[in-house]
Amino acid sequence: MPDDLGKRIYVKSVLSYYLSRTVQKNLSYKKYRVDSKLQYFKPNFQKIEKSFSDEISFSLNQDLKYIHPKFFYDKKGSELFEKICNLPEYYPTRTEISILKKLKDELPRYFDGSFRLVELGSGSSVKTRLILDILTQNQEKIEYFPIDISEILTESSALLQRDYKHLNITGIVDTYECGLEFLKNYDDKRNLIIFLGSSFGNFTTDEGKEFLNKINSTMKEDDLFLIGLDLVKNKMILENAYNDSQGVTAQFNLNVLSRINDELDADFNLKNFAHYAIYNENAQRIEMYLKSLVNQSVIISKANFSLTLKKNELIHTEHSHKYTLFQIHELMNQTEFIIKNIWLDQNDHFALILVSKTSKF
Numbered sequence: 001m002p003d004d005l006g007k008r009i010y011v012k013s014v015l016s017y018y019l020s021r022t023v024q025k026n027l028s029y030k031k032y033r034v035d036s037k038l039q040y041f042k043p044n045f046q047k048i049e050k051s052f053s054d055e056i057s058f059s060l061n062q063d064l065k066y067i068h069p070k071f072f073y074d075k076k077g078s079e080l081f082e083k084i085c086n087l088p089e090y091y092p093t094r095t096e097i098s099i100l101k102k103l104k105d106e107l108p109r110y111f112d113g114s115f116r117l118v119e120l121g122s123g124s125s126v127k128t129r130l131i132l133d134i135l136t137q138n139q140e141k142i143e144y145f146p147i148d149i150s151e152i153l154t155e156s157s158a159l160l161q162r163d164y165k166h167l168n169i170t171g172i173v174d175t176y177e178c179g180l181e182f183l184k185n186y187d188d189k190r191n192l193i194i195f196l197g198s199s200f201g202n203f204t205t206d207e208g209k210e211f212l213n214k215i216n217s218t219m220k221e222d223d224l225f226l227i228g229l230d231l232v233k234n235k236m237i238l239e240n241a242y243n244d245s246q247g248v249t250a251q252f253n254l255n256v257l258s259r260i261n262d263e264l265d266a267d268f269n270l271k272n273f274a275h276y277a278i279y280n281e282n283a284q285r286i287e288m289y290l291k292s293l294v295n296q297s298v299i300i301s302k303a304n305f306s307l308t309l310k311k312n313e314l315i316h317t318e319h320s321h322k323y324t325l326f327q328i329h330e331l332m333n334q335t336e337f338i339i340k341n342i343w344l345d346q347n348d349h350f351a352l353i354l355v356s357k358t359s360k361f
């Protein structure tokens with residue numbers, strides 16, 4: 001008879017085996033048809049995931065306390081992130097857009113035949129539109145498959161539909177990994193998968209490699225993958241981007257505590273915390289923290305958990321990795337991708353990398 005922990009691990013592994021099998025068989029997604037041009041798929045089964053409260057009480061109970069960055073993005077956090085993207089100091093968004101604008105003639109050279117656009121994250125943004133504009137140069141009809149865990153994709157899809165008459169949208173409401181697995185078995189059409197905004201930089205090094213391996217394994221031979229990565233640059237430019245003068249990044253960081261207060265009935269006093277972001281040159285990453293300004297204790301009622309923090313103690317909230325071109329080549333090599341092209345902006349601040357699984361093109 002296994003002990004309690006053993007039992008839990010056993011149940012979890014049986015469940016994850018079951019879940020991955022059901023994904024592979026494509027049986028477990030339910031189709032929701034909104035109209036003739038908009039449908040979406042949602043997993044039929046209930047995903048067994050750790051709850052917000054379990055994750056928070058676990059991560060705040062460590063010697064080095066942390067809150068996973070995925071928790072930034074409640075409604076308020078997503079709005080604040082949109083604001084960050086438009087800040088003068090936050091160069092990644094406008095720089096990536098400037099590169100995409102230059103790809104109008106070059107990117108189609110890699111498209112022999114028609115492609116479906118698959119976006120990791122759901123975009124109603126300028127960037128998705130720029131890619132759609134590029135694809136419409138060669139093909140009249142476009143299929144767009146946004147994959148996003150949040151149902152926000154149904155809202156953003158409606159906006160795109162309004163502006164693109166020959167667009168058929170199929171949203172997949174699931175994690176990127178499961179969504180891609182679903183797509184792999186969906187049909188034989190070729191996919192252009194895009195993962196923009198340097199969101200990849202928020203993974204740890206191991207998570208990142210695992211993620212690229214996963215994408216590679218779900219791609220078909222002649223699919224293409226376009227990824228945006230932020231590059232190593234002057235420390236001041238980097239630190240200013242994460243310490244903007246209007247304090248929006250600080251609000252974004254602190255908002256995660258408001259979220260815990262609201263959703264888990266906690267009593268974080270936001271005045272007792274400060275936003276702290278520095279560039280760690282050795283690790284090549286921005287590290288973002290919430291710094292406790294006093295000795296304090298906080299109760300998180302719904303998690304049945306209380307924590308004490310010393311003055312100046314840090315809660316880690318985000319890593320944002322920056323890469324050199326050499327590292328990008330290495331990373332793609334290690335994860336068995338073949339680089340078709342790398343495009344940079346005029347200051348070499350940001351890179352868009354197009355890769356495939358084989359050297360066929």
Ligand code: AVI
Nearest residue numbers: 084197198199202242249320
């Ligand atoms: C979403 N991600 C790529 C952003 C970044 O730059 O790492 C999140 C962010 N955090 C603070 N500012 C922006």
